[in-house]
Amino acid sequence: MGAKWSVSRLALRRARRRPSLAAADPALPTTAEGDHDGLSRRGFLATVGAATGALTLVTVGQSVPALAPLALLAPRDPRDRPVNRTAAMAGVELAGIVAGYVLSVEGRVDRPLRLTMDDVAALATHEARLPIACVEGWSFSAPWRGVAMRELLAMAGAPEDGEVRVESLEGEGAFRTSLVNRIQARDRDTLLATHLDGEVLTLDHGYPLRLIGPDRPGVNQTEWVTRLVVT
Amino acid sequence: MSGAPPGATDRGPVFWVGAAAGWALVAWGIAGVVRHRVDTRPADLVRFVVGGIVIHDLIVVPLALVVARAVPLGLRRWAQAALVMAAPLALFAYPLVQGYGRIPGNPTALPHNYATNLALVMLAVGAVVAVAAGVAARSRHRR
Numbered sequence: 333m334g335a336k337w338s339v340s341r342l343a344l345r346r347a348r349r350r351p352s353l354a355a356a357d358p359a360l361p362t363t364a365e366g367d368h369d370g371l372s373r374r375g376f377l378a379t380v381g382a383a384t385g386a387l388t389l390v391t392v393g394q395s396v397p398a399l400a401p402l403a404l405l406a407p408r409d410p411r412d413r414p415v416n417r418t419a420a421m422a423g424v425e426l427a428g429i430v431a432g433y434v435l436s437v438e439g440r441v442d443r444p445l446r447l448t449m450d451d452v453a454a455l456a457t458h459e460a461r462l463p464i465a466c467v468e469g470w471s472f473s474a475p476w477r478g479v480a481m482r483e484l485l486a487m488a489g490a491p492e493d494g495e496v497r498v499e500s501l502e503g504e505g506a507f508r509t510s511l512v513n514r515i516q517a518r519d520r521d522t523l524l525a526t527h528l529d530g531e532v533l534t535l536d537h538g539y540p541l542r543l544i545g546p547d548r549p550g551v552n553q554t555e556w557v558t559r560l561v562v563t
Numbered sequence: 564m565s566g567a568p569p570g571a572t573d574r575g576p577v578f579w580v581g582a583a584a585g586w587a588l589v590a591w592g593i594a595g596v597v598r599h600r601v602d603t604r605p606a607d608l609v610r611f612v613v614g615g616i617v618i619h620d621l622i623v624v625p626l627a628l629v630v631a632r633a634v635p636l637g638l639r640r641w642a643q644a645a646l647v648m649a650a651p652l653a654l655f656a657y658p659l660v661q662g663y664g665r666i667p668g669n670p671t672a673l674p675h676n677y678a679t680n681l682a683l684v685m686l687a688v689g690a691v692v693a694v695a696a697g698v699a700a701r702s703r704h705r706r
Contacts, residue, residue, distance in 0.1 A: 369639045376647070382691075383648040387655060390684055404680035405656050407664060407673055414671035421666070536669070 394470040410472035413528065416550075419535040422502040424556050426535055429501070433540055435524070439497075439562035442489030449540055453526060455479040460521040466550040476544050478525035482518050484560065492518075494562040498543050501556040510552040512545065521546050524557055623650075641696040648688045656681040 365373060393403025397410050408414040419425070435452055437445040447455075458480045465471035481496065490496075496517045502508040516522050522545035526533060533539040538555030545553070596603045627646065634642040658664065659677040666672040 369636045371640045371643045371647075375640060375644065379644045379647045382644075383651050386648060386684070386688065387651055390652070390680075391655075404675065404684055405652070405659060405677065406675075407659060408671065409674045412671040412674055414674075415669065416666070416672065418666065418669045420668050 395465075395472075397472065406470070407468070408466075408470035410470065413472060413474065413537065414466075414470060415536045416466065416468075417505075417507075417555075419539075419556070422500075422505060422508075422556070424501050424535070426539075429540060429556075433558070435541060435558060435560070437484055437488040437490075437560045437562070439560075440491060440494055441485075441562050443487070445484065445488050452479060452524070452541060455483065456524075456526040458483075458520070458523055460523055460544075462521060462523075462544050462546060464544070464550045464553055471550075474529055476523055476525040477527035477530070478523035478541070478544070480520060481512065481522045481524060481543075481545070481560075482520065484524070485517060485562065488562070490562045497561040497563055498554045498557055499559040499561065500554050501558045507551045507554065510543065510548075510554045512543070512548075516545050516547065519546055524560075638696065641692055644695070645688060645692040648692070649685055652684055652688065653681065656684070 371379060387405075389399070389402055390405040391403055392406075393399035393401065394406035394408045394410060400409055400411050403409065433449050435445075435447045437447075456478045459475060459477045461473055461475050463471050463473040485494065485496070493514055494517065495514055496512040498510050498512060500508045512522065523543075524541050525538075525544045526541060528534075528537055533542060538557070541557045543552075543554040543557055596605055596608060630642055630646065631639065656677055659673060659675075660681055662673065664673060
């Protein structure tokens with residue numbers, strides 16, 4: 333029985349996929365790596381893997397909230413609700429907003445709208461949890477509250493195929509306007525937000541009204557929105 | 564394998580076609596850098612490329628040699644592991660420690676004290692490597 337076992341095992345054993353170096357060529361040493369005191373090849377690979385893991389661990393928290401406490405070398409902390417461009421940099425001042433803020437909806441609409449801050453506040457009942465995802469690599473998801481864009485478009489009698497150009501109070505800059513396509517404009521979660529985390533937006537986060545919608549890069553979540561132009 | 568002596572390379576047509584294509588790509592890249600010099604800032608690019616080599620050869624390599632001299636032979640592999648882990652972390656942290664990208668009036672940009680954090684990360688790397696070395700030494704002892 334024992335002999336049978338050993339013979340069968342020998343017969344069934346797969347050929348070694350890679351012959352040893354010495355078997356391939358007698359001139360070669362038995363291992364590719366000579367004796368030395370440094371890291372072995374395997375050790376080096378493991379170390380590079382560990383270094384990659386360590387670098388990931390101390391940065392990935394800038395978009396994975398659960399790991400934010402470990403993100404010691406991350407340029408942003410999602411718990412801070414980061415912004416890149418402050419109101420001061422954009423030349424937007426609180427005094428100017430308080431003086432006479434109006435949100436207008438115009439362009440290809442039947443009934444152009446001009447809404448005051450109180451009008452907007454009365455409409456701002458829709459809530460959605462949406463991320464701001466920056467192309468720089470950080471992101472945070474948070475609960476937002478605001479007016480659904482499709483509700484405003486319906487009020488104004490905008491056509492079904494209308495796209496929306498969202499314009500900011502920001503005087504100049506590459507991102508003072510952004511385009512909301514037909515599909516995004518009708519998404520129930522595309523909001524003109526008044527609140528973040530249950531609190532009124534800060535000026536740096538686009539007070540009094542900012543665009544926040546699904547599937548848009550952070551720079552296109554336009555802040556300090558004052559005009560929607562349907563095209 | 565051909566019968567070429569060890570160390571010799573076959574330079575057949577594939578090599579030369581590949582080399583020509585590669586050099587053409589390099590030339591195209593350099594031409595692009597020069598043509599768009601307002602955006603690419605060739606002087607900075609040269610500083611980056613040459614600077615990296617100079618820093619590596621004149622600072623990193625001598626430092627590594629000093630470490631190699633200072634560390635007992637049995638610990639050499641662990642010193643290497645610690646350096647291989649520490650170097651990319653330090654390189655990554657350099658602009659953060661320098662404060663590149665800090666935005667005046669914006670506390671959410673570079674919110675941490677990166678010098679302190681880098682020190683913490685370095686300590687952690689040292690601790691992990693020390694523990695790994697200890698574990699390896701013990702298991703070898705037991706065998």
